[in-house]
Amino acid sequence: MxxxxxxxxxxxxxxxxxxxxxxxxxxxxxxxxxxxxxxxxxxxxxxxxxxxxxxxxxxxxxxxxxxxxxxxxxxxxxxxxxxxxxxxxxKESTAVEIYTDAHSKVAKYKRVMRTLLVASFPLVYYLVFYFRSFAARGSSVPFLMMSLIQFLLFIVWLILMINIVRIWAKVQKIEKGM
Amino acid sequence: MNKSKNAEDLLPLTETSFYILISLMEPLHGYGILKKIEEMTHGRILMGAGTLYGALKNLVENGLIVEVESDSERRRNYQITETGRAQVTREVDRYEELLVNARREIEK
Incomplete structure (x- = not known):
């Protein structure tokens, strides 16, 4: 096949x-x-x-x-x-949609948001924590490598935030139609 | 009309939850509930599997329904609890009052 x-x-x-x-x-x-x-x-x-x-x-x-x-x-x-x-x-066109009311559809997206939010907390903590020790320049790790790691983590955090915001916008749209 | 509030006085049930509750006077499994509601409402309410799944979880959490023994090891059966019956009765009283008032006002 x-x-x-x-x-x-x-x-x-x-x-x-x-x-x-x-x-x-x-x-x-x-x-x-x-x-x-x-x-x-x-x-x-x-x-x-x-x-x-x-x-x-x-x-x-x-x-x-x-x-x-x-x-x-x-x-x-x-x-x-x-x-x-x-x-x-x-396959059948007669199969009923998975979510048939706004309430449960919203509930699904809220579950997603909750998971993303929880995932973002350790990132925020890490970024803030390292930003402070970084500013004190007490680290023995090369400056450039720290910057790169921090930068990448910040990008990951940013992507998470964008996801959360866009899903929140979806929820608002569904609730407005309620 | 009894206006006393007790700990079990939950918010008015949504139509979804209400229909699920009255479908569960006798034990029934998930898909059976969907079919029964479709039958009762003559096809007006075609509930989604995801919608039902979420509603069942909430109803179990709030003690209005409970999982009961089923002959099928694969599909779970649910049934209304005493708390659930009390809630349904309260709601029915509320709707009866609502209907009487609505019909009267509309007729005017």
Whole structure:
């Protein structure tokens, strides 16, 4: 069976764009087979109208089966998982959307925001802490290397913040439509 | 009308939660709840799996429903609790008052 691997990066707030892309691939006969970090594996089949949906859940191991079974019963086939992102596909056009009210849709995005926020705390702490000792020039580590590490961490923190802000904007948009 | 507030007086239930509660007078599993609600509302409410999953978690957390033994080892069954029944009864009373008032005012 013909397979193809594509490397592509989607940020947390681009889940709808990612879904649309996967659907487009399926429309051209490339069906999502596996999901990995920044990489997607597709298998070649007939062009199909498949809907893809990404869910975000903080699901415990013992709750996993219940969660996946419920979705399967509702017509959503489980494709794969990336951290807490779950990928589902529906072949039948009759399968009901995963989220059918604004409240639960917002709840999903808030779960994402919470995780990103929590991830950003140690970064902030590190950056602030090192900025202070850095300013005191007490470190024996070469100046340039410290700067580089700090710079990279700052970029990571910035990316996290942008993600949080854009997801927050999404939440606002959904709530306005409420 | 009883106006006393007790610790179990939670906020008015959303339509979603309300329908889930009344679907669980007898034990039922997740997908069964979706189908039952679709049936009861003649197709008006088609609830999403994600929406249901979140609502079930909240209802369990608030003690309104509980997981019960099921014959299937794979699918869990849920059922309404005494607290849940009390909440539903309170809500029904509230809606009955609401309907009476609304019908009367609309007729005018």
């Amino acid at each position: 013909e397979k193809k691997r594509i490397f592509r990066l989607f940020f947390a707030w681009q889940d709808e764009k990612e879904q649309a892309w996967l659907e487009q691939m399926a429309a051209h006969g490339w069906i999502l087979d596996e999901v990995g970090f920044i990489q997607y594996t597709f298998r070649k089949e007939q062009p199909q109208a498949i809907r893809y949906r990404l869910d975000y859940q903080d699901v415990k191991q013992n709750e996993l089966q219940e969660y996946l079974l419920l979705f399967a019963d509702a017509g959503w086939e489980y494709i794969g998982r990336l951290n807490n992102w779950f990928y589902f596909a529906a």
